[in-house]
Amino acid sequence: MKNLFLVVLTLLAFNAFAGSNQVAEARFKPEQIAKFAKDVEKYAAKQGARAFIIARVGQPQSKLPKGIEFTHTAIAVYSQITVDNGEKVNGYAIHNLYQDGENGGESALVTDYPVDFFWGAYDLKAGIIIPTPELQTKIIEVITSGKNQLLHNPKYSLIANPFNSQYQNCTEHTLDIINAAIYQTTDKRQLKANAREYFDPQRVRVSGFKLALGGLFADGVTTRDHKGKVKTTSFGSIVRYLEKYELAGDTHIFRG
Template structure:
């Protein structure tokens, strides 16, 4: 998992003084810091602590958390969240070298179009405040895998297999049964699948998912399929041969539940004020 995460001293006060890094903005809807569509800095700071507390109360060593970087009226009816990431409870090293325990967020982000094409992705660790700072809504969804699957996932994340299961070519609506493209949700599904079937053989993982995973259908028509790349280069449909189905919070939670891999799943609604 990249060892001990390091947190600069300024991060301790950044929740009150600065907006999230641009690289932290939603993998499916990047924007610039300070966009009024997102939570305020204070709201994001409180919400991140609220999520951490609920995960800790559940004893989650690794969970999958989902946010929406777009308001719900800008999303398909059956899609509620646009970005998901692993939250891992681990050691975090302060700038003075001392250690603290907390959650580190493991993301797959697409490129910004300048340093990396938007049609390619990279893996990056950041922190809960970065995650909530890119939310446009007042809730997140959480999936906590079964403890045994959590342990297997953590072993994968601590090994070369974690990066080995990353596909750099990016599509907002990638097909979980195909190895051509990947997005944040499909990457998480691939890690879960590797843990469930105890294999890092990517073609085998894709074959297993083709047989056992049912994605969320994204309604479209032929003209949209043809012209979508002109409107948004991240929408790539070449890995779909029939209906367009992709990985969402709902389909990922359903997969874990169906195959006995789920501890629990729930939605956290943001509180206006935290109580301690």
């Protein structure tokens, strides 16, 4: 019984590793988070990024499955932002898919900003992929036209299979936006067919027993959309994908 309890705790931590909830308690002082967020923005701006893929880490590395370094991925777009006093400023708006804090099996699309994005980060570390200028333009068009909303599946699973549309997590949603930009379509069947042909997902190296228990004890963990080995989308797999097809102008791990 003790071993079963430990496995359940492991799965609950595994479910939390997504770091894909919008609201989380800050581990750093607000001024530290604000400085780090601004430094990330400055780095991206210095590279001339109008749109880039950004990732954060929400759990200790020791709790993450092998090969997974970041727990939440989204897309940042240089935009005109209206601040609390009504003033308009230029900066990066971050387009996220966030897991629902109360119903872990559901998600919503939320736009926030770098300080919000890193507020609940476990470490002040960011993954950054700056696509080629042409791909940036296409990604921006997908988002500003609202096509990213057509790609949203509110049925959330932490380990969603990127090759079908049964469930979706934040990183798969990011991949779907990227592929909608590359292939100039929002047809989900076509996007999934193209993903199966060209995208190499991340193997999730957690035992099937633990994953099965996760589905019993934690919302947002299921293997129903998988056959055989469990594979999902990760920040690292997106890096490899874009580098393979020469669609990444720059990739960088930024540390505070």
